[in-house]
Amino acid sequence: MSALLLVLGLACTRVGTPPARVLVHESYVWQRDWSPELVRSITEAPSELGAFRVLARERSGPARTPVDVAVDVDALARSGREVIAVMRVDGTAPLDGLSLQEVAAHARAWRARGVRVRGIELDHDCATASLVGYADWLARERAALGDLKLSITALPTWASSPVLARLVSVPDDIVLQVHAVRAPTLFTPEQARGFIESWSQATGRPFHVALPTYRVRLRDGTRLSAEPQEVARFLAGLRERPVEGVTGLVWFRLGHRGDPEAWSLPTLTTVVRGEPLVPTLLPRLVDAGGGTLDIVLENTGRVDAEAPARLSFSGNLEVLDGVGGYTPRGTSLVARTPPRLRVGERRVVGFVRGTEVAIAVP
CATH class of the missing domain: 2.60.40 (Immunoglobulin-like)
Structure with missing residues (x-):
């Protein structure tokens, strides 16, 4: 009888245990040149990637000269995936005179051509000391977006700001960047874990995490690389010990055969699916x-x-x-x-x- 009760108790525990949270996967498409190889990657991207966050417009440097990316809108429409149009604004550039309508115009034009546009995103590495003005600017701009959802990228260093609660209440979505945050490190699982735990405790609201899939050469010639094995180790730890608020991952960036500094598409697929990473x-x-x-x-x-x-x-x-x-x-x-x-x-x-x-x- 005791054994039977034990078995029944274990069965009830299993039945009553909530299912493991499934993390959604998305990817940044950050190339300025839309080559045939990039279009092929968009077509062949793993089914787990539910959306593309596509660089559409840039403003950088003191002159803040706007540059539009010649996006293959038809390729995005054929992909059938949700799309977020992204505007990148250099962290040193002032926001005065800028408007989210610059990228919203792209989003609406894409939608009119059959793209499943979800919204827009602003990629702006604002200095922590300037977040008060950034929050004010975002609130004003957000009011004019209509049905377009607003996403922003965020830095782990913002977690200590007293204005953080107000800032994160403005957008619909936040993407926390955990790579290339502290020089000269590109990515470590331990550092990334610390970033997301601190952010979760500071904000108490859902967010995505941006993970790296690239290599970079520093000015002194040093090579930094986000190794698939290390990123996969972080991902395995996140699956085993979820962090409150983490709803999905955004991979930076979608690679292709002509982009030697980014992971190949098979490598990204293998990591996303949690399959063995055995080099051959x-x-x-x-x-x-x-x-x-x-x-x-x-x-x-x-x-x-x-x-x-x-x-x-x-x-x-x-x-x-x-x-x-x-x-x-x-x-x-x-x-x-x-x-x-x-x-x-x-x-x-x-x-x-x-x-x-x-x-x-x-």
Whole structure:
């Protein structure tokens, strides 16, 4: 009888437990050049991406010269997904003389051409000390948007501002940026977790989290990268231990084959779906004619990956040389900074002549 009661109690606990919160996924489309490769990514984007937040207009620098992006509106309409038109305003630019109607006009024009426009977004990294004026400006501009929903991006540093409660009450949606916040770090799971927990406690309202899918080179030449494994670790932790208020994720940015600094589309899909991130780099020797063998690396997996720093060879080597950062060292090719191969990428890294030549990755 005790065992039966225990089983029934466990069953009731399972039945009464609320289902795990499902996080929605969206993506920024931030390219200024709408190439055929970008259109292909929009077409082939994973079904989990429910909306695109599309850069439509920019104002930057002291002159605040407006620049419109030549968006392929027909491609957005064909995607069938919801779309948010985004205006980016440089954090150093004053808001006087600016209007959200600049981007609202784009949103309404897109809607008239069949795009499922949800609203507009303002991407403005306002200084924390200037948030009082920013909140006033947003409230005035919000009143004239009609049925267009308003979203804004936010910085974790705003969580300490005494005007925060008033500021977050104005827009319909907030996207908290947790990447490229504190130099020289681009992203760490621990830092991002701290940002969203602090924001949740400070605001008490729903918000999205912007996650990185890119690499960047600093002015001193340092490379910073949002590694898929690290971002996936953060995402797994968020699924296991949800943070109150987090309703979805916005990936920055949707990559394509012509954008080497962003994750490939298969990598983004793998991370979004929580699938195993196992790199598969295949080294091969390919006959190039005249007794020469090209040394080829190919990424045959589902995640972008760094190439090995050393490739070793056996057999009777007559000539061994490398290209693309690889140099010969004895019977090996060595790269000080190994290249990153995107999913499906194939790259020649050297050539070799000899007999009974074989290649191995230590």
